[in-house]
Structure formats: C-alpha cells, structure tokens
Amino acid sequence: MFGHEFMRNAFLAGSFVALACGLVGYFVVLRSQVFAGDALSHVAFTGALAAAAAGIDIRLGLFAATIALAVGMGLLGERARPDDAVIGSVFAWVLGLGVLFLSIFTSGSSGENGTAAVRVLFGSILGLSVGDARLAAVIGLAAALALLLIARPLLFSSLDPGVARSLGVPLRVLGVGFLALLAVVAAEATQAVGALLLLGLLAAPGGAARLLTDRPWRGLALSAAIALGSMWGGLALSYEVDSLPPSFAVIGLATAAFALAAASRYGTRIEV
Amino acid sequence: MPTELAALSWNPVSDFEQLTEFSFMVQALEAGTIVAVMAGAVGWFMVLRRQTFAGHTLSMVAFPGAAGATLVGLPLAFGYFGACAAAALVLAAVSRPAGAGRAGESAAIGTVQAFGLGLGFLFVTLYSGQLNSLESLLFGTFLGITAAQVQTLLWVALAALVVLVAIGRPLLFASVDAAVARAAGVPTGLLALAFLLLLGLAVAATAEITGALLVFALLVTPAATAQQLTSRAGLGLALSVALAIAVTWLGLGIAYFSPYAVGFWVTSLSFGLYVAVRLALALLARSRPQPLGAAA
Numbered sequence: 156m157f158g159h160e161f162m163r164n165a166f167l168a169g170s171f172v173a174l175a176c177g178l179v180g181y182f183v184v185l186r187s188q189v190f191a192g193d194a195l196s197h198v199a200f201t202g203a204l205a206a207a208a209a210g211i212d213i214r215l216g217l218f219a220a221t222i223a224l225a226v227g228m229g230l231l232g233e234r235a236r237p238d239d240a241v242i243g244s245v246f247a248w249v250l251g252l253g254v255l256f257l258s259i260f261t262s263g264s265s266g267e268n269g270t271a272a273v274r275v276l277f278g279s280i281l282g283l284s285v286g287d288a289r290l291a292a293v294i295g296l297a298a299a300l301a302l303l304l305i306a307r308p309l310l311f312s313s314l315d316p317g318v319a320r321s322l323g324v325p326l327r328v329l330g331v332g333f334l335a336l337l338a339v340v341a342a343e344a345t346q347a348v349g350a351l352l353l354l355g356l357l358a359a360p361g362g363a364a365r366l367l368t369d370r371p372w373r374g375l376a377l378s379a380a381i382a383l384g385s386m387w388g389g390l391a392l393s394y395e396v397d398s399l400p401p402s403f404a405v406i407g408l409a410t411a412a413f414a415l416a417a418a419s420r421y422g423t424r425i426e427v
Numbered sequence: 428m429p430t431e432l433a434a435l436s437w438n439p440v441s442d443f444e445q446l447t448e449f450s451f452m453v454q455a456l457e458a459g460t461i462v463a464v465m466a467g468a469v470g471w472f473m474v475l476r477r478q479t480f481a482g483h484t485l486s487m488v489a490f491p492g493a494a495g496a497t498l499v500g501l502p503l504a505f506g507y508f509g510a511c512a513a514a515a516l517v518l519a520a521v522s523r524p525a526g527a528g529r530a531g532e533s534a535a536i537g538t539v540q541a542f543g544l545g546l547g548f549l550f551v552t553l554y555s556g557q558l559n560s561l562e563s564l565l566f567g568t569f570l571g572i573t574a575a576q577v578q579t580l581l582w583v584a585l586a587a588l589v590v591l592v593a594i595g596r597p598l599l600f601a602s603v604d605a606a607v608a609r610a611a612g613v614p615t616g617l618l619a620l621a622f623l624l625l626l627g628l629a630v631a632a633t634a635e636i637t638g639a640l641l642v643f644a645l646l647v648t649p650a651a652t653a654q655q656l657t658s659r660a661g662l663g664l665a666l667s668v669a670l671a672i673a674v675t676w677l678g679l680g681i682a683y684f685s686p687y688a689v690g691f692w693v694t695s696l697s698f699g700l701y702v703a704v705r706l707a708l709a710l711l712a713r714s715r716p717q718p719l720g721a722a723a
Contacts, residue, residue: 189533190480193540239479240651244701247643251694258688277548352548355541362534400552406545413538417521 156394164288165280169386171295175340176356177382178302181375184361186313192357194246195341198224200350201253208260217342225338229331277349280401294343310371348402359409363416385409454572458580459675462633465584467671469629470650471664476602481518484540485627486642488514489634491547498550507631515627519620583632645671648697652704
C-alpha cells in the first residue's frame with residue numbers, strides 16, 4: 156500500500172489534517188459551535204468556487220473566505236451571540252453565491268470543470284501532489300500546536316465563562332482566535348475530505364470523546380485519536396475496496412465511533 | 428435554462444406574457460408557490476423552536492436519498508421522502524441518549540449530516556459518475572418540473588398544512604414554553620417527533636425543486652425575517668408565507684431575464700430582505716425612544 160506515491164501523500168496529509176480536526180473538534184463540540192463549523196464548511200465551498208471562477212489558486216479562496224467569515228462571526232458573536240436563524244440565513248445566501256460562481260465557472264471554461272465542484276464538495280485526498288501533502292501536513296501541525304498552546308485558557312473560558320472573565324481571561328480574543336483557528340483547519344481539511352464532509356471529522360470524534368469521558372485532557376487526546384484512527388482506517392479501507400471513495404470511508408468510520416460511544420452511554424444511563 | 432436570453436421590455440403586461448409563454452415557466456411558478464407556502468409555514472415553527480440545524484441536516488439528507496433512489500432505479504420522490512423521514516426519526520432518537528445538553532445534541536446532528544452526505548457521495552460514485560445529475564440533485568431543477576410533479580407537490584403540501592393546523596396550537600405552546608406545556612399535560616415529546624417528521628416532509632418536497640443545498644432560502648430566511656417584524660403568531664406565519672412566495676416569484680422572474688441561476692436569485696433576494704429589515708429595525712430603534720419592555 157505504501158509503495159504508491161499517492162498513498163504516501165494521502166497518509167502524510169491525512170494524518171495531520173485529522174490530528175488538527177480531532178483537537179479543534181473537541182472544543183467545537185464543547186463550545187456548542189457545531190453549527191458554526193457547518194457554516195464555515197459551506198463558506199469554504201463558495202470561496203473555492205469563487206477562486207476557481209476568478210482563475211486564481213483555489214487554496215487562496217478557501218482560506219480567505221473561511222477566515223473572513225470566522226472573524227466576522229466571532230466579532231458579532233460576543234455581544235449578541237448569533238443565533239441559529241442568523242447563521243442559517245447567512246449561509247443560505249453563501250450557498251446561493253456558490254451556485255452563482257459555479258455557473259460562471261462552468262460557462263466560462265469548458266471541459267472537466269464539472270469535476271472541480273465535486274472535488275471541492277467531496278475532496279480528493281488521493282490526488283494530492285508531494286508539495287500539497289507537505290503543505291497540508293505543516294498547516295495541520297501548526298494548527299494543532301496553536302490549539303494546544305491556548306488549550307488551557309480556552310478550556311476554562313468554554314466551561315465557565317463567568318469565572319474565567321472575572322479572573323482576567325480575555326474571552327473575546329480567545330473566542331475570535333479559536334474561530335480563526337477553526338477556519339484554518341476547515342480550509343485545510345476541505346482539500347482532504349471536502350467541504351461537505353469536513354463536518355463529520357469535526358463533530359463525530361469530538362462528540363464521541365465527550366460521551367466517553369468527562370475529563371477534558373483525556374477527552375482531547377481521545378478525540379484526536381479517534382480522528383486519526385478514522386483517517387488511517389478509511390484510507391486503508393478505500394485502498395482495499397475498489398469503489399469505496401476515501402472521504403466516505405473516513406466519515407463512515409468516524410460515525411461508527413460516535414454511534415458506539417452513544418450506545419455505550421445509553422447502556423450505562425449516566426445522569427447529566 | 429433557456430439558451431437564448433429573453434429580453435426585458437419594461438412593459439409589465441408583455442413581460443408577464445413572455446414569462447408565462449412556456450409551460451416550464453408556468454409549472455416552475457406553480458411548484459414554487461406551493462413549496463413557498465409550505466416552507467414559509469413550517470419554517471416559521473422551525474425558527475421558533477431553534478431547530479435550524481436539524482432542518483439543515485434534514486435538507487442535506489435529501490441528497491443521499493435522491494442519489495440512492497437513482498442508483499436503485501426508484502422514482503426520485505421516493506428517495507427524497509424516504510430519506511428525510513428516516514433522518515427525522517434518527518434525529519428524534521439520537522438527540523435524547525446523546526444527552527449532555529445542546530452540545531451533545533448538535534454533535535449528534537452534525538454527525539448524522541456528515542454521514543448522510545458521505546453516503547450520497549458513495550451512491551453517486553457507485554452510479555459511475557453521472558456528474559451532471561449530481562449538480563441538479565444539489566442545486567435543484569427549478570425549470571425542469573413536470574405537471575405530474577406539481578400535482579404530487581400539491582397533495583404533499585395540503586397534507587402538511589392540514590397536519591400543521593391540527594397540531595398548531597399545542598405545538599406553539601410547547602415551542603414557546605416547553606416546561607409549562609409539559610406541566611399542563613401537552614405531550615411535548617410526541618409533538619417534537621411529529622414536528623420533525625413534518626419538517627422532513629416539507630424539506631423533501633422543497634429539495635426536489637430547489638435542490639438539497641438551497642432549501643434554506645425558503646425555509647429559514649423568510650421565517651427569520653417575519654420573526655424580526657412581529658412576535659404575534661398568526662401575523663408572523665402569514666408574513667413568513669407571503670415573503671417566501673414573493674421571493675420565489677421575483678427570483679424566478681429575474682432569473683428568466685438573466686443568465687444566472689434561479690437559486691442564486693432566490694437566496695440573494697431573501698437574504699437581502701432579511702438584512703434590510705434588520706437594518707431598518709436597528710435604525711428605528713435608535714431614532715426613537717425605547718418603549719417599555721421592547722427587545723433590543
């Protein structure tokens with residue numbers, strides 16, 4: 156399996172993307188920001204298509220769009236926490252914009268552009284070049300380190316914002332910083348698993364870890380481990396089974412982990 | 428989409444005649460109106476119950492349903508409705524054992540959504556890459572609606588509205604104050620399940636027209652706009668429906684005379700309206716002294 160260059164690249168990029176997703180995802184679940192993560196993944200789709208329509212590097216569009224939205228949501232969020240309806244209205248429109256860029260892009264150039272939208276939506280981890288894979292690994296590693304750096308105050312402010320604020324923890328800076336970090340991870344992961352499936356890698360490992368343990372550090376490690384395991388298992392599975400797309404295999408394993416965690420919790424019936 | 432663009436003559440009567448000249452436009456307008464009425468009404472309750480994320484997930488699940496039906500060779504509508512109903516049941520079941528408040532619930536919903544989309548992608552891959560159909564599954568076929576589809580939609584919408592009228596009052600009670608409703612003997616758990624199923628039905632019908640990705644333009648934005656304008660239930664519902672219809676008609680009309688997709692116009696119009704209303708309300712609140720008890 157590792158004799159193929161594309162598999163080595165996929166494992167290199169996938170490992171670090173999964174690590175970053177697992178770590179960030181645990182906090183996403185803890186802070187109840189799954190819907191915000193969902194919105195970011197849709198913005199990634201629009202950003203990538205906008206870049207494709209304008210003829211510039213897709214990665215540029217991805218990062219610019221997700222970071223801009225994340226900082227915007229973070230700045231609006233502190234005073235009047237944006238509720239479901241606001242996020243929903245915004246990204247209904249963002250998806251509409253995506254359709255516009257898609258139609259511009261497909262009418263502007265002919266040929267295999269139908270596949271471009273599919274690549275953005277569902278990822279193409281087996282098509283990464285060595286350079287792409289190395290870059291993805293570096294960004295993933297940097298995001299993971301950045302998260303570990305702010306993990307302690309972030310945990311404090313997520314669990315008890317009132318006490319954290321009174322002890323001088325800068326809630327707003329942390330909140331915006333975290334959303335920006337989430338945006339970087341989202342943009343990076345879009346290339347591996349696609350804009351639509353990214354949510355699974357964020358929500359499922361974090362959700363499973365939270366169901367399995369109440370201790371934060373153990374949960375964080377567990378979340379990263381589940382994400383990594385799903386990524387490795389999914390890649391290996393899709394290599395063995397011909398018609399299985401890798402992004403589906405990865406998400407399927409992460410979902411299975413979450414379902415198992417929920418089932419174990421259901422059996423013990425812990426009082427919340 | 429017509430390859431030759433129609434020219435706008437700025438004469439309302441002849442423009443309208445031009446708009447309704449082709450049967451596909453008439454059917455699109457009929458289907459759009461039916462869907463808008465249903466989505467406006469159901470969406471109003473969805474926004475009130477803060478189940479936007481669940482609604483979004485249901486709309487995403489419409490995509491694997493349709494893709495799966497295509498793969499097996501069943502009619503598309505079957506896939507849409509089956510998948511959405513199944514997902515509504517899963518969501519209702521999964522949000523309870525996951526426990527741990529809203530955090531656990533949203534993680535569960537997100538996981539269901541991602542898995543559904545992954546499944547859809549798998550079906551499309553197995554169907555050996557008909558990529559054109561993928562695009563229309565995700566972004567809808569506003570202009571390819573048949574008369575038979577309009578008929579089905581009409582029946583579905585009627586059924587949904589009848590159910591909504593039947594459970595409307597207790598549902599409103601349970602949505603506004605769940606604890607008091609439960610104490611007064613309203614079966615809130617059963618109502619929640621019934622509403623999720625109703626939402627699944629509405630979403631499936633809408634997704635067939637607008638595509639899985641654009642359901643929200645009709646389901647959330649008009650309802651959110653209406654709730655900005657009034658907190659009275661009857662008025663809000665009527666307003667939400669009226670806005671959804673207006674946005675659909677205008678979007679279809681503009682799209683007919685422009686090279687861009689219907690989905691883009693409908694989402695942009697409804698979002699523009701939402702932003703305009705919020706800005707106007709903010710300005711009004713600033714220019715006039717706050718009345719007692721008014722929300723900011």
